[in-house]
Amino acid sequence: MKVKQSIGKTTALTRRTSSLQCFHRQAEFVELQKAFGVDVLPLLGPDAIPLLSCLKSANTIRKSRVGDMGLADTVRNDFGPFDHYVNIRVTFNNRVVVNGCDLRPSAISNHPKVEVGGDDLRVLYTLVMVDLDAPSPSNPTLREYLHWLVTDIPSTTNTNFGRELVCYESPRPVAGIHRIVFALFRQMRRGTASGPERRENFNTRSFAELHNLGLPVGAAYFNCQREAGTGGRRFFA
Numbered sequence: 001m002k003v004k005q006s007i008g009k010t011t012a013l014t015r016r017t018s019s020l021q022c023f024h025r026q027a028e029f030v031e032l033q034k035a036f037g038v039d040v041l042p043l044l045g046p047d048a049i050p051l052l053s054c055l056k057s058a059n060t061i062r063k064s065r066v067g068d069m070g071l072a073d074t075v076r077n078d079f080g081p082f083d084h085y086v087n088i089r090v091t092f093n094n095r096v097v098v099n100g101c102d103l104r105p106s107a108i109s110n111h112p113k114v115e116v117g118g119d120d121l122r123v124l125y126t127l128v129m130v131d132l133d134a135p136s137p138s139n140p141t142l143r144e145y146l147h148w149l150v151t152d153i154p155s156t157t158n159t160n161f162g163r164e165l166v167c168y169e170s171p172r173p174v175a176g177i178h179r180i181v182f183a184l185f186r187q188m189r190r191g192t193a194s195g196p197e198r199r200e201n202f203n204t205r206s207f208a209e210l211h212n213l214g215l216p217v218g219a220a221y222f223n224c225q226r227e228a229g230t231g232g233r234r235f236f237a
Contacts, residue, residue, distance in 0.1 A: 078132060078144075079183055079204050079216050086125070086155075086218035087117035088184050102177075102223045111148060111159075111168035114182065116218070118155030124187040126151040126213055127159060128204050129168075129180065136175035146202035147171060147180070151193040165195035177225045184218035187211075 090097040092112045097103070116125055127150045134145035147169050153162035171180050185208055187193070193211045196202055208214065 078181070079208075079219075081215055086184060086186070088127075088182065088218040088220055089115040089117075090182055090220045091115075097220055097222050099221055100223065102225075104227060105170065105172050105224060106227060108224065109170045111170075113158050113160065114150075114153075115158040116153055116155055116184065121154045121156060123155040124151075124190055125153045125155065125162075125217075126185045126187055126193050126211070127153060127162070128183045128185070128207070130183070130202060130204060131171055131173075131178050131180055133173075133176060133178040134200075137177065138175075142200045144202045144204060146196065146199040149193075149195055151187070152190050165193065166199070169199065171224050173225050175226075177223050179221055180224055181221040182219060183216045185213035185215075186217050187213065 090112050091114075092103065092108050093110065095103075095107070097112070114127055116127075127148070128146070129148035130144040130146055132143055133140050134142040146166055148164075149166035150159045150162040150164050153159055171178060183204055193207075193213070196207070208216075
């Protein structure tokens with residue numbers, strides 16, 4: 001009896017191992033076929049559906065991690081030390097911005113909704129949206145270009161509940177790939193910030209120092225280039 005149970009366990013383990021090996025072979029096959037632009041679903045059959053779902057999830061996680069690392073580098077290099085402890089969620093027409101993603105100018109023509117995390121409505125924040133590469137990454141003479149400035153945003157709410165100091169101007173890059181950054185700052189009290197005289201050559205770090213906003217506590221960013229831009233980047237539709 002014990003021998004039969006042992007044989008049964010060994011058989012089950014062998015089947016699971018075989019299935020796992022087959023899964024990995026199919027995964028490698030899918031990645032190879034994707035590289036050549038071939039539709040592999042008809043070739044693999046119905047078993048490929050969960051496989052492709054796993055691959056899609058893994059690819060999303062990988063892109064998110066890469067984007068988060070790029071965000072940290074961007075914020076530290078341009079805004080100083082970054083103390084990221086407040087989550088922000090940026091959406092354009094219900095499309096969530098993932099750090100490092102590419103968005104068309106036509107997809108960001110209307111101002112986004114930016115949701116601010118936290119748990120205390122009495123805490124207020126200021127949100128800055130700037131282009132770090134205006135007018136072009138190779139010659140950013142207008143850096144930083146201010147696209148949006150909202151202050152007095154209560155924690156746990158969104159930008160609709162804040163006070164707009166500089167109205168939204170949608171990014172319209174003419175050359176190269178531009179990094180568009182959102183930086184969130186915690187205010188000491190209501191009404192501490194005021195709008196600048198112009199959008200060009202805005203300096204987020206100086207603005208924060210002037211209004212006692214401290215270091216950024218939350219951030220997000222995406223990439224944008226003109227609709228007919230080249231360079232091998234794929235836009236989200």
